[in-house]
Amino acid sequence: MSAIHVTGLTKRYGDLVAVDAVSLDVAEGEFVGVLGPNGAGKTTLLEMVEGLRRPDAGGVEVLGEPVWPRNPRLQPRIGVQLQASSFFERLTAREQIRTFASLYGVGQTTADGWLERVGLADKAGSRVEDLSGGQAQRLSIACALVHDPELVFLDEPTAALDPQARRNLWDLLSSINDSGRTVVLTTHYMDEAEVLCDRVAVMDHGRILQFDTPAALVRGLDAPARIRVAPGALTAEQAGAIPGVTETRADVDGVVLVTRDPAAVIGALAAGDHLDGVTVQTGTLEDVFLSLTGREYRA
Amino acid sequence: MKALQHSPFWALSVAILRGFLRDRAAVFFAVVFPLMFLVLFGGILGNQDQSKVDLIQVGAVPLVDGLPKDARAAFRQTFEVEHAKDRAAALEKVRKGDADVAVEQRGDRLVAHYTQTDQVKAAVTQGTLRAFVDGANVAATGQPPTYSFAAERVEDESLSVIQFVTPGLLGWAVAMSAAFGSAATLQGWRQSKLLRRLQLAPVGTGTIVAARVAVTLLVAFGQLAIFLALGAAAFGLTLTGSWWMAIPLVAVGTLCFMAIGLLAGALAKTTEGAVNLANFLVLPMAFLSGSFFPLDGAPAWLQRLSDLLPLKHFNSGMLDVMVRGEGPAAALAPLGILAGFAVVVTLLAARLFRWETT
């Protein structure tokens, strides 16, 4: 049985088709990312799958159950993080998670355990308004997990965090499905999708353009490799003369060699003893997005 | 009890109550602000009609000292008597305004020294003293007086200030905090998506509404208790017979104004907008419903208009049972009207309600 089974899901707001005939299956235990720029339709898709929003067309089954209308059998089995600020006002972190625990019939010890697990034990007595962005996200995630759901939805859990705080959250996020839990996360960060997800659905203008593992997405690209050589090692002319190099670009950080045969080019560089400080970059999800949409990826 | 304490209803109620008690502005407007009005109206303005004339009695004044018991009590109602030996010092006190009148008796003449600074008190002093002298003259003839005078208070018109303002201000306070509470909760929870989040938890909408209603009722009864306690302890508020009917009145009034707050919350797009709209509905209503001053002197059309306002019926029901000495039945019509308002406005709010602001 798949954890999520979605067929032809569509949502319109007036003339705007926010989600356009999306079909998607997520297996149990998978960690799936929905990647796309702002306005792609990620939140709308997620909310229809959660049963919060009524689709205009199409069907959703979650854990073998229909989600619409509100399905009380499903609620204890799924966990949802909507937005970092979905809190009761003026409660402390501990009061917050204990309140959510009570809503699910979960004891206070379990709730306190989750605070510990997300690294907020020392912030337990702080009001939610006084938490930093990253701490609020952690609390929000803990509140979504407190009843130990089989399936978790996280809507942009790292949005609005600085790069350091984002990376700090990745450990927590990747540990969420250790116990076989299914996780669906939306993000507009390429690197995040690449690092965390088993499979990534690339979304734009309400459509899912591709749904595969990050490696397969990049492999399917057939994008050229970029080899960067340290400044002063080679001139752009010398680099262009190496067999297999299709394009060169020089800047203050050195010279970039674009090639579809990186092995041969690196061999030639080694032969000329120019390997110091060489970096090789193959395709990224950004290239995937570019080739799928014809546009630069801009979150 | 144990089971209740672990129920979603309890958890939500505690969360909402904590949120309220920690919101200084909300507590201020629900409790402190109306109490300031109570102190102002009941304490400061209320003193004006009670304050007595300060009278200094210089030396022996047989006319006053020899008054029969009843007459002496009446005398004491008008005058705060102080005794002095030194005439010059007493006159100096009057001149400075520390006392209103100094009285001495020279043989058969009663002489009063006063200033014209406070004309009302001067007139009261003159009239009252003259009346006592006349009374003494009649008594001296040994004949029963031909004419007699009796004063009887008519309770309704002469409600002292505290008696009148407590029910009205309480009505306003309850209306305000019930309307603001539900308007701000609805909008705030909708904006933060908490409402959505709760929709995904295994709790029914009924439980969420019940918790919010329970907390608002608790706050309203807290307001009732504080008003009655402070009114009675500090300003001499005396409740009449069926004052306990104020309890169901406060309960139904709270529901009615929660509904108005819900309507404001459903109409507005932001939390501030919702609170402002609730304010816009409740504050003028308080003026037109006699929360701050009686409407007896208002033009007839205004009184008709005020009959359309739920707060007017809330206030008049509270006045009737709390201080006018009416029986429990006096609260029935206001209870019915408030309940009707609550139902209609709730249905309207439910129709206009959207889960999200966009």
Ligand SMILES: Nc1ncnc2c1ncn2[C@@H]1O[C@H](COP(=O)(O)OP(=O)(O)O)[C@@H](O)[C@H]1O
């Ligand atoms: N309630 C709504 N009413 C009208 N338009 C909406 C509503 N919610 C979202 N949209 C529009 O639908 C599109 C998809 O939005 P959303 O699902 O929030 O995208 P994402 O989460 O990928 O940023 C956007 O163009 C957005 O403006």
Ligand SMILES: [Mg+2]
């Ligand atoms: Mg979104």
